[in-house]
Amino acid sequence: MSEQALFAVLRRYSYLAPPNRFEFPQDIALGRLQEFLVEKILHNDLLTTYAPSAQYQKTFWRRVIDYLEKRSQEACGKDPDFELSEEIYDHYVELLHSPVDGDGSLLRGLVPSRSFVTYHWQPPGIPGAQSYITTTLLESRNMIESGTTGLRTWTAAFFLAQYLLDNPETVLGKSILELGSGIGFMGIVIASLQVLCRAQDMPLPKLWLTDVDETVLLTCRRNLELPCNLSFSHDAVKTVRIDWFEALDDIAAPRLQSIICEEMDPELIIGSDIVFDPHLIRPLLATVKLAMGGSRKVAIFAVTVRNEATISNFLSSAQDMGLDVEDVPYVESRNGWILPNDVVEDISSVRLLKFSARR
Known part of the structure; x- marks a missing residue:
């Protein structure tokens, strides 16, 4: 069930679901969640080559950082080894300094006119997230x-x-x-x-x-x-x-x-x-x-x-x-x-x- 919940995060990011509606899985350890976000989203070859707009990424990763920091504080030391990934933070800072979006629209509060969007679907009769x-x-x-x-x-x-x-x-x-x-x-x-x-x-x-x-x-x-x-x-x-x-x-x-x-x-x-x-x-x-x-x-x-x-x-x-x-x-x-x-x-x-x- 946890893998399905993580895969749902990947799918929603891929098709540009509104970040403020994201519900990250609560029953997954912070370290595992962060590892998934880095490996399957930040380092995803497809989503890097055909990336969502910089404006969307900026909003999404701000939401991720806020969520991880909040959960870490609420854990009250239950996960003392957890640290926010430098890769996530560095990527977010880089987005903040991007002067224009991929289609040339200014980032300051403007919705980009175009973005790459990726939809996941299963071929008929082939079960399993890997397919x-x-x-x-x-x-x-x-x-x-x-x-x-x-x-x-x-x-x-x-x-x-x-x-x-x-x-x-x-x-x-x-x-x-x-x-x-x-x-x-x-x-x-x-x-x-x-x-x-x-x-x-x-x-x-x-x-x-x-x-x-x-x-x-x-x-x-x-x-x-x-x-x-x-x-x-x-x-x-x-x-x-x-x-x-x-x-x-x-x-x-x-x-x-x-x-x-x-x-x-x-x-x-x-x-x-x-x-x-x-x-x-x-x-x-x-x-x-x-x-x-x-x-x-x-x-x-x-x-x-x-x-x-x-x-x-x-x-x-x-x-x-x-x-x-x-x-x-x-x-x-x-x-x-x-x-x-x-x-x-x-x-x-x-x-x-x-x-x-x-x-």
């Missing part, structure tokens, strides 16, 4: 940056990722088109699953990640190509700019249909948290219908219900455009849960929907 896979991304910490919401990972993406971890047959061996791929979180998870579970000597299926914003696509491509991610070993991942509004344009639609149905030819279409703007509903659904091309292909979307009117509009518009919609029955297992609930918004607000062309 965790990591997904690392350069991610925005702002709700909106550069006029787009695509530079951070949203709740519905974690929910859809968990569904795929519990139901890997959904994506294994299949060519996939993701609409609104953002910075590549879902793409990296799917690519990793396909690499891990590929049959020997079999080619990997195509994975098409699409978005309309070139800055978002560039970040997505860079995240996919990080050597620390398993997606680095997937040789059939492509990033492509797609504008959903072209599906409503009589001139542009045939070209878009040719790209999706002939060049991409996906067996499955996915998307997460892409239903938030009423003005995008018809273009999105037109793109989905065009991609299905009257075949038996399906689309699976994870949708966060923020506004009931928007979701009702989305569902009724789908019916009007000849698409059948059904909720996918799913209760997350939390096996290898990709992100604990203390960071994800209430996942009860997420619906998993399956779309198919009406025959």
Whole structure:
């Protein structure tokens, strides 16, 4: 149990959980806790190469120092050999003297716009903390940056990722088109699953990640190509700019249909948290219908219900455009849960929907 508690600290640091909410394990000796913090976090090769922002690290290590000093004082001499690690203190002092953060933002009280974030998750059917896979991304910490919401990972993406971890047959061996791929979180998870579970000597299926914003696509491509991610070993991942509004344009639609149905030819279409703007509903659904091309292909979307009117509009518009919609029955297992609930918004607000062309 103690090792699981320590691993939880590593996971929470990796995905930038708010330091003031950290609960360090009370039943672990101070010396053991400090040793873990130094060896598994401070000296962690991955978290050093793809480090959280200096601002986050500064806040985290200040919290660690305060906690260790407080517990040491409360112990009242029960652990006389304990001393605060010079490595921890020196690292904190170094952070205090850092003039700027990794993305160029001044440290004085400002939230850095971007930071490396690492998520831990377990491949299907492989228990044990040692078997965790990591997904690392350069991610925005702002709700909106550069006029787009695509530079951070949203709740519905974690929910859809968990569904795929519990139901890997959904994506294994299949060519996939993701609409609104953002910075590549879902793409990296799917690519990793396909690499891990590929049959020997079999080619990997195509994975098409699409978005309309070139800055978002560039970040997505860079995240996919990080050597620390398993997606680095997937040789059939492509990033492509797609504008959903072209599906409503009589001139542009045939070209878009040719790209999706002939060049991409996906067996499955996915998307997460892409239903938030009423003005995008018809273009999105037109793109989905065009991609299905009257075949038996399906689309699976994870949708966060923020506004009931928007979701009702989305569902009724789908019916009007000849698409059948059904909720996918799913209760997350939390096996290898990709992100604990203390960071994800209430996942009860997420619906998993399956779309198919009406025959």
